[in-house]
Amino acid sequence: MALPPSNRxxxxxxxxxxxxxxxxxxIFRFENERASEVAIVDYH
Structure with missing residues (x-):
């Protein structure tokens, strides 16, 4: 996964x-080299 450093x-x-x-x-987790349990979270 290549992401710019600004994405932290x-x-x-x-x-x-x-x-x-x-x-x-x-937020997400990897299972069998695939993203799963993907969620967009509002931290504020």
Whole structure:
């Protein structure tokens, strides 16, 4: 997965997080090399 550093790809416990903007993040997990349980979360 190639993302610009500004998207702040982060490993969480059992999940990954990518910043969409200052308010929203996309969280997901990988299963069999595919993203699953994808959600857009409002952190504010």
């Amino acid at each position: 790809l982060r490993k969480l416990k059992n999940y990954w997080s990518v910043s969409i903007n200052m308010q929203f993040k996309m």
